[in-house]
Amino acid sequence: MTGPAIVADGLTRRFGAFTAVDAVSFAVGRGEVFGFLGANGAGKTTAIRMLIGLLPPTAGEATVAGASITSDPEGVRRRIGYMSQRFSLYDDLTVRENVALFGTIYGLRPAAIDARREILLGRIGLAHARDALVRQLPLGWKQQLALMVALLHEPEVVFLDEPTGGVDPITRRRFWELIYATAASGTTVLVTTHYLDEAEYCDRLSIMVDGRIAAIGTPGEVRATWGAATLDEVFLRLTRPGAAA
Amino acid sequence: MSALAGLVRKETRHLLRDRQTLAILLLLPLVSVLLFGFAVRTDVRAIPVAIVDPSPDAASRALAAQVAQSPQFRLRGVVRSEQALERDFRAGTLRQAIVLPEGTARRLARGDRIVIGVITDAADPNTGRVMGGHVAAMLARWEADQVGPSGVPRVTMLTRMRFNPTLESVNLFVPGLIALVLTIVAAMMTAISITREKERGTMELLLASPLRPATVVLGKVTPYVVLGMANALTVLLAARLVFGMPLRGHPGLLLVAALLYVIASLGLGILISTRAETERTAIMAALAGLLLPTLMLSGFIFPLEALPAPLRAVAQVIPARWFLVIVRGVMVKGATLADLHREVAVLATMAIALLGIGIRRLAIRLP
Numbered sequence: 001m002t003g004p005a006i007v008a009d010g011l012t013r014r015f016g017a018f019t020a021v022d023a024v025s026f027a028v029g030r031g032e033v034f035g036f037l038g039a040n041g042a043g044k045t046t047a048i049r050m051l052i053g054l055l056p057p058t059a060g061e062a063t064v065a066g067a068s069i070t071s072d073p074e075g076v077r078r079r080i081g082y083m084s085q086r087f088s089l090y091d092d093l094t095v096r097e098n099v100a101l102f103g104t105i106y107g108l109r110p111a112a113i114d115a116r117r118e119i120l121l122g123r124i125g126l127a128h129a130r131d132a133l134v135r136q137l138p139l140g141w142k143q144q145l146a147l148m149v150a151l152l153h154e155p156e157v158v159f160l161d162e163p164t165g166g167v168d169p170i171t172r173r174r175f176w177e178l179i180y181a182t183a184a185s186g187t188t189v190l191v192t193t194h195y196l197d198e199a200e201y202c203d204r205l206s207i208m209v210d211g212r213i214a215a216i217g218t219p220g221e222v223r224a225t226w227g228a229a230t231l232d233e234v235f236l237r238l239t240r241p242g243a244a245a
Numbered sequence: 246m247s248a249l250a251g252l253v254r255k256e257t258r259h260l261l262r263d264r265q266t267l268a269i270l271l272l273l274p275l276v277s278v279l280l281f282g283f284a285v286r287t288d289v290r291a292i293p294v295a296i297v298d299p300s301p302d303a304a305s306r307a308l309a310a311q312v313a314q315s316p317q318f319r320l321r322g323v324v325r326s327e328q329a330l331e332r333d334f335r336a337g338t339l340r341q342a343i344v345l346p347e348g349t350a351r352r353l354a355r356g357d358r359i360v361i362g363v364i365t366d367a368a369d370p371n372t373g374r375v376m377g378g379h380v381a382a383m384l385a386r387w388e389a390d391q392v393g394p395s396g397v398p399r400v401t402m403l404t405r406m407r408f409n410p411t412l413e414s415v416n417l418f419v420p421g422l423i424a425l426v427l428t429i430v431a432a433m434m435t436a437i438s439i440t441r442e443k444e445r446g447t448m449e450l451l452l453a454s455p456l457r458p459a460t461v462v463l464g465k466v467t468p469y470v471v472l473g474m475a476n477a478l479t480v481l482l483a484a485r486l487v488f489g490m491p492l493r494g495h496p497g498l499l500l501v502a503a504l505l506y507v508i509a510s511l512g513l514g515i516l517i518s519t520r521a522e523t524e525r526t527a528i529m530a531a532l533a534g535l536l537l538p539t540l541m542l543s544g545f546i547f548p549l550e551a552l553p554a555p556l557r558a559v560a561q562v563i564p565a566r567w568f569l570v571i572v573r574g575v576m577v578k579g580a581t582l583a584d585l586h587r588e589v590a591v592l593a594t595m596a597i598a599l600l601g602i603g604i605r606r607l608a609i610r611l612p
Binding site for chain 2: 052053074077078080082084085086089090093097100101102103105106107
């Protein structure tokens with residue numbers, strides 16, 4: 001399929017009188033690593049929930065991997081992978097059992113599940129632990145495993161909601177290598193993060209403030225637009241006007 | 246393997262690997278049957294009673310009037326023969342009958358001794374005992390009115406306890422116990438396990454997958470249906486083997502009722518989980534919102550007849566209230582589907598409605 005991986009057009013979500021996401025429009029190209037930045041409560045998570053078909057928008061429209069989030073949310077969910085903020089695999093199941101569960105949920109055949117499992121576990125060096133209970137793994141590995149599970153059914157777009165929260169710098173580094181490898185294989189990656197040094201790794205990024213996109217472009221473009229040396233500075237100026245001179 | 250089978254397998258593993266909880270869930274029914282040896286004193290009002298009067302006369306009409314005026318009784322009618330009452334007894338719409346002999350007034354006037362039969366539905370033994378006492382007191386007043394206080398007693402009361410002649414209290418607590426255990430296993434455990442997935446974020450993964458909400462729910466509840474039915478059988482077997490509890494009706498009807506009750510409870514558990522944010526809230530909600538009403542308002546401990554009108558109205562929407570009537574009817578009275586079709590229909594409607602609403606609520610994807 002051709003065309004952008006994600007197109008949002010005037011995407012809006014209100015909760016009562018509160019507008020969490022306010023007429024957001026942007027596009028993400030195929031194979032791109034797109035950073036989705038914003039302070040807590042800026043509307044990132046709400047926007048992602050709409051994009052993955054978990055939450056219907058109040059107004060506007062978006063297409064993800066060619067499927068409309070309003071008319072075909074099930075089609076969207078079939079074509080995407082999702083890794084949520086909190087580490088979320090079943091920790092009383094083994095690695096193998098978790099993979100098998102999500103494989104069957106996405107309609108993979110047992111043979112395909114076994115093959116994919118070995119490839120993905122090999123990629124993160126976890127093949128020896130396939131029969132370990134997930135709760136026995138260190139957090140860094142759990143998170144890499146969660147990413148692999150999100151990629152199990154070879155989705156066209158994968159949404160990563162703060163995937164590197166609470167892991168050590170080495171694992172973060174490793175995680176970004178996995179993200180690059182994923183994008184290189186053609187899967188579009190939309191990733192939210194709190195770490196602005198990570199944002200520099202993205203092909204393009206957007207910064208959300210109060211439900212709107214306040215800045216969008218490559219890291220270089222965003223810095224240039226605001227005349228700032230670092231993304232950190234841009235972020236501070238946008239989210240706390242007056243704080244940075 | 247289908248997605249549903251995958252979910253069921255996963256849920257079964259959750260259950261089997263949490264050894265402590267599983268042990269509690271399996272032992273709970275057994276321990277409670279063995280411990281629940283006590284009976285609760287009860288007070289009853291508005292007992293549906295019929296009078297069998299082969300030859301209506303002044304004396305029998307006076308008795309009917311007295312029954313009609315008493316707050317303890319509700320006169321369901323005066324009939325000529327006992328046979329007409331059999332169906333109502335089985336269905337539970339009639340709890341007592343007073344059987345007068347031929348020519349009551351004439352024989353009393355002549356000074357003959359008469360024998361009055363009192364038939365009591367003692368499926369619930371405590372209530373049966375209390376009802377027997379009320380009738381005895383009333384017949385004594387009636388006799389005094391008819392022959393004056395002076396004379397020697399001329400009326401003999403012949404009591405017959407229907408269904409449960411020896412007033413076994415096992416018949417009182419076992420049906421209620423099944424309801425209680427199933428409420429804990431089906432409703433509380435479903436609420437806990439769904440809320441746990443919400444808390445840990447795994448529910449979000451399931452909802453972000455192409456699974457339909459109904460599939461998620463079915464995968465979730467299937468193992469609990471199996472566990473619930475195993476628990477119901479444990480209670481029944483223990484009651485039978487240890488206490489000699491009868492099973493006079495068809496076991497199939499009993500199992501169907503148990504299945505409907507499990508489904509209704511699962512629905513309630515799902516409803517709790519759509520509201521509760523944490524496991525702790527879910528547990529408290531299940532205890533206060535489900536377990537207490539099941540104990541207090543289902544007719545388990547306090548007979549429905551003894552409840553004040555507003556609570557009796559609340560009791561009508563509690564699945565256990567209908568389930569209990571069916572279980573008591575089948576086990577103790579040998580009632581059939583024809584006798585209990587109303588209760589079964591109500592329970593089935595509740596089961597379908599609660600599960601349906603639960604699935605819908607869960608489908609409204611959580612923000």
